Amino acid sequence: MNNLTIALDVMGGDKGPLVTIPAAIMAVERLPTLSLILCGNQDIIQEQLARHKALNHPQLTILHTTQSVSMCEKPSVAIRSKKDSSLRKAIDLVDSGEAMACVSAGNTGALFGTAHFVLKTLPGVERPALISALPTKDNSQHVFMLDLGANVFCDANILYQFGLMGAVMAEQVDGIPKPRIALLNMGEEDIKGSDHIKLAAAQLSQNPDINYVGFVEGNDIFNNKADVIVCDGFVGNVALKTCEGVARLVYEKVREVFEKNVIAKILGRFLAPTLKKLFKSLNPDQYNGASLIGLRGIVVKSHGNANSKAFFTAIMEAVKEVERQVPQKISDKLEQGLIQRP
Structure with missing residues (x-):
């Protein structure tokens, strides 16, 4: 796969941009064909990019958001009231096809609920996991x-x-x-x-x-x-x-x-x-990056307390799943009748 774009919820996790930005830089330096869309507060993101001498990196794009989802936020609140959050925008980019996957270290319940609400499950799948x-x-x-x-x-x-x-x-x-x-x-x-x-x-x-x-x-x-x-x-x-x-x-x-x-x-x-x-x-x-499978798009959940190397691992997991077309392979199994439809 020549060009690969992934959306990051930069504000998610216990330390947010302090962890996610260095991880993003590590990822694009490792993969020259990878582009990352950094979803979050533009001022904070630019500050961190400048700190790491990557402010104008050609593989990094900023999508400014005015909201973020806290680690204790109720999923229902995040879905209804945080439509301009970094978490929601990262998932929206997958839904629109502008990104092939999204990675977040944010609130697990909010990520699960929002991803389920926006992306929906594959036909025949009752719940993602x-x-x-x-x-x-x-x-x-x-x-x-x-x-x-x-x-x-x-x-x-x-x-x-x-x-x-x-x-x-x-x-x-x-x-x-x-x-x-x-x-x-x-x-x-x-x-x-x-x-x-x-x-x-x-x-x-x-x-x-x-x-x-x-x-x-x-x-x-x-x-x-x-x-x-x-x-x-x-x-x-x-x-x-x-x-x-x-x-x-x-x-x-x-x-x-x-x-x-x-x-x-x-x-x-x-x-x-x-x-x-x-x-x-x-x-x-090194095993950081749990995937929400059963959805119509790829969503990878990093530990909330992940460090930069661990969040980098989660990004690489998303890359691997995009390259292997995991949702499509699950859908193929459904069409072959290997998953019982409810």
Whole structure:
């Protein structure tokens, strides 16, 4: 793809332009064919661009907005009253075709609600879902997990659709043929779990085009037992945040150990290259960028507390999905009858 345009919600996230502008500059320096539309307060954006000596960068365009959506804003308020917000304008650009995708670190509920309202879902999809790639013990493999917070409760049919949409992501983004689909549950036995989990399992297992491998427990998320793990948004969000917290805790604890005394510091220097490689593979920042799949356009959600490198990763995720035409591939599956229409 020769020319690629992505809209950024520059004002979204905990630190807004302090993070998003440096990330945008990193992205266009990496990809000469990428153009970014920076949606937000023009004065603030220009100030940050000037600070990074990128004020007149040919790949960066500013779309001035008079509003922004706070991290605690109610989605209904954002949809009704924030039509000139950076979040809304970034999504509007996707809807109009001026941008091929949008990336935001803003309010998850507002982003989900606005994207759903403006872009609508693909035919046959009841609800979009947040999906992200996570590491596994096999460094060459990822596991895609959904939903990560867009839908608090999901019935069996929605979980079934999530499994199929997740399979498309695994096929297109990671090139996995016949990806293994699993449901996150409180046990691997068929008798365990709620009724809607059991019904979703039955639906997935009855589809010959789906490689359903059964239930997995939380401690097996990273054990490469599945390529796609499906759950509702409440469970998925709690599991994701717990995993991120544990990764950061382990990093801090190891660093404390090697700073306790002189001998520990010397040992730490010898082990530094190995530890650095280990923690780089576990660093949540490199997996930043959860995608709202099931919509008629590409929307990528960055962590609200992401740093510039993490937001850059989210931009690169959007680039990858544009290049692989993920929404079109999901739509193709719908037309082939692989997703049950409600």
